[in-house]
Amino acid sequence: MEETPQASVDAIAESPMEEEQKSSGSMDEYYALQRELIVTTLVLMGIIFPAVWFFYDLNVALNYLAGAFTGVIYLRLLGKNVEKLGQGANSVGKSQIAVFVGVMIIASQLKQLSILPIFLGFLTYKATLIIYTLRILLVPDRSANS
């Protein structure tokens, strides 16, 4: 049976709203991913900080903690920039790099801070990404269902 002109007009009129609803539902998945990455980074920080304190000393552990918090802020800013991409922003912003540069410059100027533990702490976010990627690869069903 052929579609009437009125029916096709209704279909066209409804489609942008449906698309918007689908898109906003799909964005929940993105927010969940962002939340998961940040929570995993915080959990890793909670495990690594006492270990560094135990094997080295409190000063090194605090340096690590400063770097790890920088990593969390970096991840959050990157997430916000990716969220804005295509919705007004034409390119991914560089504010997240500026945070890291600021912390590294402060670390190089202050005697209490050392560069290596801060940099390694910053790389905690990378461990999170690797853990997440491995989980997706090894447990594909969960990612397909979500």
Place this chain on the structure above:
Amino acid sequence: MDVSSASVLAAALAIGLAAIGPGIGQGNASGSAVEGIARQPEAEGKIRGTLLLTLAFMESLTIYGLVIALVLLFANPFR
């Protein structure tokens, strides 16, 4: 050429060269992601999630160069 001049030159080369590859990669990835979202708005969350991960992986390559440059400029062990 003294150590200070060589360090400044090395820092400039480190950050400049380290930014070329990831820059091209990030541009390609972002362009393709926006194109993908325009074609399939219902998959926006998945596409943005994948883009977030790939950008984070790519940007860390620039950060390695950046750390070398900052160490050469502010905490140079050879000066």
